[in-house]
Amino acid sequence: MGTVRAVCLSAERGTAKHSVGTAEFVAQHGLRGDAHAGTWHRQVSLLSRGKVEEFRRRGAQAEDGAFGENLLVDGIDFSSLPVGTRFRCGSVELELTQVGKECHRHCAVFARLGDCIMPREGVFARVIRGGTVSAGDELTAELPAPGYRVGIITASDTGARGEREDASGQAVREIAEAAGYAVVSRALLPDDRPLLEAELKRLCDGGIADLVLTTGGTGFSPRDCMPEATLAVAERAVPGIPEAMRRESADVTKRAMLSRAAAAIRGRTLIVNLPGSTKAVRECLGFIIGDLRHGLDILTGRDADCGVTRG
Structure with a gap:
């Protein structure tokens, strides 16, 4: 079980997001008002807060949302979870669809911070059931059932x-x-x-x-x-x-x-x-x-x- 520490949005892709406290998750779409929402498999991005803290201890100034994450969460190592993992937070249900991604060194995040941990440590999910998520909410992870x-x-x-x-x-x-x-x-x-x-x-x-x-x-x-x-x-x-x-x-x-x-x-x-x-x-x-x-x-x-x- 983890705790949501920040809920973040951005108006443009490839840019840092900003913390908004609470956001609406729309089924099969993503976060309302977020640039990455849409009918595709990377509707929501999640990042472990511990990975961000490690980056900060190297002297970098990285505020919540700096790596383009929608949800910054304590207590869950997302990069270790398999595709198909389900996340639940109140009425909201997400399904993990991708672990990591290609790093675009020309993006605004890399240009400002000199590195980006999202390609290595972040995961992406689609919204199965909608609702609202706020900072401080509990988020649980359920591994996919064995089989094909x-x-x-x-x-x-x-x-x-x-x-x-x-x-x-x-x-x-x-x-x-x-x-x-x-x-x-x-x-x-x-x-x-x-x-x-x-x-x-x-x-x-x-x-x-x-x-x-x-x-x-x-x-x-x-x-x-x-x-x-x-x-x-x-x-x-x-x-x-x-x-x-x-x-x-x-x-x-x-x-x-x-x-x-x-x-x-x-x-x-x-x-x-x-x-x-x-x-x-x-x-x-x-x-x-x-x-x-x-x-x-x-x-x-x-x-x-x-x-x-x-x-």
Whole structure:
């Protein structure tokens, strides 16, 4: 358990934040009025106060918020926690999505202090449930459940603009968690291929997720590009999974033949494209979710012999 020592905001990215005492956290957005809020995975930044004190003992003048942190907390070493850790503070719930980040030496923080500990010691989170947080509030950390980790990506222009609820992404989450998977990341992005490729690479290359389930962007619309993004980052294709979904879905609707969904492997992570409608997501994921675990056992090395059935 930790104690929030400062709640900080800034109007521009790459600049120091200033302590405001109390701030409103908005679900799937971030802190109201903060430059880093938005529909992405780094909505809130957290930093351990002990790390700042170590920096200050070296003679540096670093006030609260100096490193761009939204929450400065006593009693928790954030850099030691895994992605997927949940933080709770009153009604507010956060999910850790990234540990550290690339250091931009041209940013205002580095220019003023000559160093920045946020890239080494800070973590980032998204807001699961909103509410207010004030200095002096208690913050608790809950480690993710053991098992396979799932990252969810929803591709939707209207959803990314806030004009449509991400019901399909929520359906993926409910099915995955009911099957015993730990959802460690969830992103809502526009139908933009470079953004989708970057998020896929982050989840795979950062060792964040064992399975990435995407929803949306698999149709004939000129903006639909999720299969292209998936295959662009793929090291090995897995055609059998989308073939199975299309085959089973064809018993429900002949329009299943119009799905361009793909599946692929990058490193030790399996990526599977799902449709964009909530109904289709539930059907297609329901067809395959029971058999994905065996594939992940082989991919991650937990079961090296696929020819042996274990009790």
